[in-house]
Amino acid sequence: MGRAPCCDKNGLKKGPWTPEEDHKLISYIQLHGPGNWRNLPKNAGLQRCGKSCRLRWTNYLRPDIKRGRFSFEEEETIIQLHSILGNKWSAIAARLPGRTDNEIKNYWNTHIRKRLLRSGIDPVTHSPRLDLLDLSTLLRSTMCNSSLLSAPNLFGAQALLNPELLRLASTILSLKHENQEIAIHSPQQNQLSNIPLLQNQTPITSQVNDQFQNRIPEASNFDQTQLRQANVEGPLSNLTNCTSQIFQENLIPSSLTETLVSESNRMYCSSIPTVSVPTESSSFQSLNNGNQNFGFDSVMSTLSSPTPLNSSSAYINSSPEDERESYCSSLFKFEIPESFDISDFL
DNA sequence: AAACGCCGCAACCGCCGAGGT
DNA sequence: AACCTCGGCGGTTGCGGCGTT
Numbered sequence: 265m266g267r268a269p270c271c272d273k274n275g276l277k278k279g280p281w282t283p284e285e286d287h288k289l290i291s292y293i294q295l296h297g298p299g300n301w302r303n304l305p306k307n308a309g310l311q312r313c314g315k316s317c318r319l320r321w322t323n324y325l326r327p328d329i330k331r332g333r334f335s336f337e338e339e340e341t342i343i344q345l346h347s348i349l350g351n352k353w354s355a356i357a358a359r360l361p362g363r364t365d366n367e368i369k370n371y372w373n374t375h376i377r378k379r380l381l382r383s384g385i386d387p388v389t390h391s392p393r394l395d396l397l398d399l400s401t402l403l404r405s406t407m408c409n410s411s412l413l414s415a416p417n418l419f420g421a422q423a424l425l426n427p428e429l430l431r432l433a434s435t436i437l438s439l440k441h442e443n444q445e446i447a448i449h450s451p452q453q454n455q456l457s458n459i460p461l462l463q464n465q466t467p468i469t470s471q472v473n474d475q476f477q478n479r480i481p482e483a484s485n486f487d488q489t490q491l492r493q494a495n496v497e498g499p500l501s502n503l504t505n506c507t508s509q510i511f512q513e514n515l516i517p518s519s520l521t522e523t524l525v526s527e528s529n530r531m532y533c534s535s536i537p538t539v540s541v542p543t544e545s546s547s548f549q550s551l552n553n554g555n556q557n558f559g560f561d562s563v564m565s566t567l568s569s570p571t572p573l574n575s576s577s578a579y580i581n582s583s584p585e586d587e588r589e590s591y592c593s594s595l596f597k598f599e600i601p602e603s604f605d606i607s608d609f610l
Numbered sequence: 611a612a613a614c615g616c617c618g619c620a621a622c623c624g625c626c627g628a629g630g631t
Numbered sequence: 632a633a634c635c636t637c638g639g640c641g642g643t644t645g646c647g648g649c650g651t652t
């Protein structure tokens with residue numbers, strides 16, 4: 265037996281509510297209170313189904329609803345809660361007085377989600393996107409093993425799928441190389457490289473283009489057949505194994521991925537990737553488990569990144585949107601108090 | 611000024627679980 | 632146990648506003 269419709273839809277109005285309908289609904293609920301939504305429309309003189317009335321009331325007419333732009337604090341709370349709860353909008357809304365689940369859901373889908381994506385962060389897992397991580401793994405490997413630093417290997421990875429990543433890889437390698445040279449000639453200058461770029465500095469993206477052009481001859485050492493082969497065999501599977509190993513051994517330097525994430529956010533970043541001894545609380549431990557096992561532990565692990573993702577970045581032409589965008593990245597270092605109890609949310 | 615495309619948001623839809631009969 | 636009602640939830644849609652061409 266099929267499920268009965270929530271109400272008889274014949275002759276019932278749909279679509280946007282008129283002020284008159286709103287007034288009828290408000291007046292009725294003020295007198296009788298919410299509840300018994302099935303009979304409410306008839307009693308209130310509305311040609312709507314009960315469900316529509318309930319949604320209109322809970323999402324729009326309720327007197328305690330706060331309207332207007334979300335504050336930074338609210339946005340921070342949403343992101344934090346979403347990292348723990350996922351798409352449990354009602355549970356998130358319960359922690360944001362005056363905000364409805366529908367409003368939070370809309371805000372997430374139209375603002376926060378896009379901003380996280382632009383920042384190179386997976387809005388589902390709240391971790392740096394895997395495609396960028398794969399690239400970072402590749403770069404990490406090539407830095408340790410110069411024999412891997414060949415165009416086919418680079419092209420064989422995700423870079424082929426995203427030319428922007430290839431340019432990024434080229435730039436980072438170039439900058440690393442240059443940085444090493446600077447370090448050799450002038451240690452003091454090397455220290456200066458960690459100072460955030462200022463307005464007279466060239467954005468990395470333009471440096472990329474210049475330096476990528478210089479690297480084209482290297483890439484031209486193989487033809488398109490090799491290119492295709494590189495894309496379907498060896499490197500990709502090798503990379504997967506390598507990625508797994510590096511994750512297990514916790515070898516990814518946070519400074520490298522920091523740079524990648526920052527770059528993907530089109531920030532201007534002077535943090536040259538260096539191979540450093542990983543800290544115990546590497547922010548990528550949790551990724552061993554992949555998305556399937558994403559849970560509270562991994563959230564806690566991911567969120568305990570010792571290094572702010574944008575710690576060495578400067579922002580140019582920063583608009584309020586830009587500030588929020590960078591703010592999103594910085595949210596990954598928030599701390600959850602020990603007294604926090606996940607069961608409160610469930 | 612008109613056409614077009616994009617974006618944000620209110621509203622709808624379908625499904626689910628709880629509770630009652 | 633089976634069926635039904637109801638409230639609630641998350642995903643999706645469609646419309647209106649706005650910016651761009």
